[in-house]
Amino acid sequence: MLLDSASLYYRAYFGVPDSIRSPQGEPVNAVRGLLDFIARLVADHAPDQLVACMDADWRPQWRVDLIPSYKTHRVAEDPAAAEAGEEETPDTLSPQIPVITAVLDALGIARVGVPGYEADDVIGSFTARATGPVDVVTGDRDLFQLVDDARRVRVLYPIKGVGTLQLTDDALLVEKYAVTGAQYADMAALRGDPSDGLPGVPGVGEKTAAKLIAQFGDLPGIQAAAVDPTAKLTPTQRKRIIDAGPYLAVAPKVVRVATDIALPDVDPTLPTEPLDPMALEELAARWGLGSSLQRVLDALTPAGT
Incomplete structure (x- = not known):
C-alpha cells in the first residue's frame, strides 16, 4: 500500500475541525486526521507493506521547464517564499507537517521522498517495481493512470473521509471516463x-x-x-x-508520473510495534495525539497479541 501523504494530510486538514488542538493550543487536525486515515486503512485492508510517499519537490523544475504554467497558481505569494519556490500552504498546516513526519518515523512506517520528484513519481516507481498487488491511496485523480487490472494495481480514492473509498479499477474508469x-x-x-x-x-x-x-x-x-x-x-x-x-x-x-527513478533502500514491511516507543510517547504527550495514535497502534498490533 502506497500513501500519497500530502494529498491525505491536506484532506485531513480540511476535513477535521481545527478545534482539535495540542495541550498548548496548536492545531493538530491534520496530524490526527492522517493518523485516523492510516488506522482505518490498515484495519480495513490489512496491507503487508506500507510506504508513506512524500513530495521532496512539489513543483520539479524539469516539469516547469516543459510547461512554465505548471502549478504556478500554487506558488506562495510571499516574495521570499515564492523566490524559494515554496508551495502556498495554510498557515496552520505548515507547522503540522514536521510533526507528521516525526510520528511516522517513530512508528516505523517507511517514508520516502526523492529530491527533484513529487510523491506521484515515487508512487509510480514503487508501483512499476511491485511484483504483487498494489493499492495506491490518494485524493489526486492524476494517479488513476497507474490503474492496471492485469497487474492488480488499483487506486483507493477517498470520497468522504477515509471511511468511504472509491475502489478504482479499469472497469470503473471505463464506466466513469470511458478510458482505461x-x-x-x-x-x-x-x-x-x-x-x-x-x-x-x-x-x-x-x-x-x-x-x-x-x-x-x-x-x-x-x-x-x-x-x-x-x-x-x-x-x-x-x-x-x-x-x-x-x-x-x-x-x-x-x-505522466515517473516510473524509473532511483528509490532509497527502505523496508516497507508494515510494523507490528513502534520503532521508537519513547519518541512516540513524547510526541503523543507533546501534541495530544491521544485516541488517534492509539487507533494506529491497535491496527498495527497483530490479532491475538
Whole structure:
C-alpha cells in the first residue's frame, strides 16, 4: 500500500475541525486526521507493506521547464517564499507537517521522498517495481493512470473521509471516463487541468478527449489523424489539435508520473510495534495525539497479541 501523504494530510486538514488542538493550543487536525486515515486503512485492508510517499519537490523544475504554467497558481505569494519556490500552504498546516513526519518515523512506517520528484513519481516507481498487488491511496485523480487490472494495481480514492473509498479499477474508469488506466494520462493531457496549470487543448473536454482516444487509440494516433485529410475529424477539431502541437509535444512527460527513478533502500514491511516507543510517547504527550495514535497502534498490533 502506497500513501500519497500530502494529498491525505491536506484532506485531513480540511476535513477535521481545527478545534482539535495540542495541550498548548496548536492545531493538530491534520496530524490526527492522517493518523485516523492510516488506522482505518490498515484495519480495513490489512496491507503487508506500507510506504508513506512524500513530495521532496512539489513543483520539479524539469516539469516547469516543459510547461512554465505548471502549478504556478500554487506558488506562495510571499516574495521570499515564492523566490524559494515554496508551495502556498495554510498557515496552520505548515507547522503540522514536521510533526507528521516525526510520528511516522517513530512508528516505523517507511517514508520516502526523492529530491527533484513529487510523491506521484515515487508512487509510480514503487508501483512499476511491485511484483504483487498494489493499492495506491490518494485524493489526486492524476494517479488513476497507474490503474492496471492485469497487474492488480488499483487506486483507493477517498470520497468522504477515509471511511468511504472509491475502489478504482479499469472497469470503473471505463464506466466513469470511458478510458482505461493506461489511457488516462493521454485523456488528462488533452483535457488539461487548471488545478495543475495545464492548459489542455482548447475546446477538448473530458468526453471529447475520451471519444478521440477511442477513435484513434492514443495521443500520437490523434495527432497523426489531425494531419491526415482522410481521418474523421471535424475541421475545428483538426485545427485545435494541430495548433496545440507544441503543448502536446511536452504535456505527456509532465502529466505522466515517473516510473524509473532511483528509490532509497527502505523496508516497507508494515510494523507490528513502534520503532521508537519513547519518541512516540513524547510526541503523543507533546501534541495530544491521544485516541488517534492509539487507533494506529491497535491496527498495527497483530490479532491475538
